[in-house]
Amino acid sequence: MEKHWKKQATLFFTFLKIGAFTFGGGYAMIALLKNEFVSRRNWMTEDDFFDMAAIAESTPGPIAINSATYIGYRMAGMVGAFVSTIAVCLPSFTIIYLISLYFDAFLSLQYVQYAFKGIQACVIYLILTTGISMAKSLKRNIFSLIMLLAVAFSMVVFSLFAINFSSVFYILICGLLGMIGYLAGTYRQKGKREL
Secondary structure, eight states: OHHHHHHHHHHHHHHHHHHHHOOSSHHHHHHHHHIIIIIISOOSOHHHHHHHHHHHHHSSSOHHHHHHHHHHHHHHHHHHHHHHHHHHHHHHHHHHHHHHHTHHHHHTOHHHHHHHHHHHHHHHHHHHHHHHHHHHHSOOSHHHHHHHHHHHHHHHHHHHTTOOOOHHHHHHHHHHHHHHHHHHHHHHHHHHHHO
16 A cells, blocks of 8 residues: 555656646657656656557647646556646646736746747757657658658648648548558458468
């Protein structure tokens, strides 16, 4: 019983720390989560972590909360999911509540504006390193390469021509193509076995 409480307390304080120091939303948080749960604590393998990131992105709701709920549940069941979700939300809720009380005065401070400009550069770095790390962990086959290049190309083209195409559609299309690719591979292997 004491072991469970220790794990739940560890989850709470870990997600509280991550929630307090993650600027830029869930994508920026992915790098911190990977460092904490894969590299530092060895609670997940890298493949498991990237599967979790894919699930957290493709389910409704913010990726940060979905990730916390998933990891918490995996580590300590329902209580772990609840504790992790509360912990990751608590810093943001507290900070936003305090800012809302003095919003206009807060934004007019010159130092706050400078801090936000610095944070923006850091957020770009966090998202970029997460993307590179995820790209490195992709299985090196022709299907993955084609998918990655097709998504990157379409994102660049749509951005250049100001075409509004939601990232949700990228996820749905790639998920569907992944399922089709898996089923085609399974069917092909089954046909070879029968021969």
